[in-house]
Amino acid sequence: MPSLRRVLIFGTLLSSVAYFAALPFLPLVLTARGATDPATVGLAIGAIALIAALGGGPVGAVIDRTSARPFLITGLVLTALAYLVLAAVTDLVLSIAMIITLGVGRTLMEPASKHLLSTIDFRTGSGFRWRHAMLSLGAIAGPAAGAVTFGLSEQVYFAVPALLYAGYAVMLILITRSQDPAAVRDFVAPPAAVPDRPREGRGQLTRIIMIGILIFTVFSQLSTVFPLLLNERLGTTGVTHLAVLLIINAVLNLAWQFVLPRLRLTVRASMIIGTFAFVVALALFQLGLETVPLLYLGILFWSAGQSALLPGQEIMLHQLTGTSKGLAFGLGELRYLGFFLGPWLGGALSGNAPAAYPAVMFGVCLAAALLLLVHPYGARPPRPAARASAVPGGDHQQDDDQQ
Known part of the structure; x- marks a missing residue:
């Protein structure tokens, strides 16, 4: 069973490929589904980052009092489901609602994944450079994958990111059931606040x-x-x-x-x-x-x-x-x-x-x-x-x- 650190870093690659595969073509999808106003398209896609920016603080505060595990897994599952709905429907309003849901999922995932990585790499923080390396690799592979899947069909285009996010969630669930006590402890135990200074x-x-x-x-x-x-x-x-x-x-x-x-x-x-x-x-x-x-x-x-x-x-x-x-x-x-x-x-x-x-x-x-x-x-x-x-x-x- 791989360590939690490796799962988090590899999961970053999966989510990065999924994100960069889907994002570049979302404006085309919304336009094809009836969004004629560029401002509407920009606002809908921009909501992903905006929700993550404004919601990160409250989510992070709750994580400090509970555990990062349910937030990360819930965010991954929610994101996967949103992509599956996008693959199944063509209604513009529902599509925009699912894109907003992607922002909610990101709000849950980002503070939780970084908190876990910080807990594991408590002395060096080296995992954050590996994390950025995986994001860069995803930025290379993602658009290429998106171009291929978008050329096949919208259903395939949205199903691939859904599978990648779901796969990441499954890996996280399995690591908590492994026989490695240290991995389970780091993942499940509520983090301690650091009140000094x-x-x-x-x-x-x-x-x-x-x-x-x-x-x-x-x-x-x-x-x-x-x-x-x-x-x-x-x-x-x-x-x-x-x-x-x-x-x-x-x-x-x-x-x-x-x-x-x-x-x-x-x-x-x-x-x-x-x-x-x-x-x-x-x-x-x-x-x-x-x-x-x-x-x-x-x-x-x-x-x-x-x-x-x-x-x-x-x-x-x-x-x-x-x-x-x-x-x-x-x-x-x-x-x-x-x-x-x-x-x-x-x-x-x-x-x-x-x-x-x-x-x-x-x-x-x-x-x-x-x-x-x-x-x-x-x-x-x-x-x-x-x-x-x-x-x-x-x-x-x-x-x-x-x-």
Whole structure:
């Protein structure tokens, strides 16, 4: 029987493939089912992230008082059922209701899975880099799988993600019935709150949430505003370049998760460097609208920044003291508000003040870097002894260094 850690990481791959297989074609499905207003389509799909962002905190707080297991399994089963209903019906209203249900399922799954991973990797947090590696792999395989299944039929297209989520749920149920007492204990036992230094913990949590919102405001540009700029400047060839850039980005993200730990940087240092990598990438993207090869140079910096920043925030939450883990990971989902702020801000600036667009995004990156440099209240927890590891998110990344 595999360990719970391996099940969680492999399950992340399954859910990532399912998510990225289904999401790109959802607008086409809703349009085919009668949604003629683009705003309605965007609102329905955007509700997935919005519900997860707003519901994560309350769900995380309940997890701290009970157990993560039922929330994760319930979220997986609920998501699988929603996809099965989408495969069985063609009614627009019911389809939108099921897409909203996907957001509810995500709200249950994300804080619970991160809480469990944090409990298992209590000393190093290396599982969060493996988690991001699996997300990157899913971002490569998912769209390809979605393109194939969507070409077959809508029923097959929705049935595949349903099976992947259901398979993940079955694995989790089986691991709790295994003969490994440690695995069962980690999975079932209610987590203990960490009440030491509560004032410092609240300040750090607020700062990490703010950093996450700023990072996702910039991160959202690659999949929202940037494609519009490419299409406007390069026409039909822009779509081709975008597809190639996204594939390169996903591959590099996977590779970076094995490279970054070997650089022996602290989490905070790697994230600060990541913000400046985003600045360089944004500048190269702007120049690449006129000189195409610079787009490909820009994606190298973008992938480096993304690989440091996205798992870095989760590792910071994992290392956080003075608050309950479920609540911390739940409130950490507020970073997805950046996916609403980013497209709105970027779209408004690129359309009405194109010269200000890159400058504002640079400013958002620098604001995140400044927050990373600030250490609230001046207190530092003691440095635990640890051995450096070559796996993603190695042991050298310590509590005090990430702060």
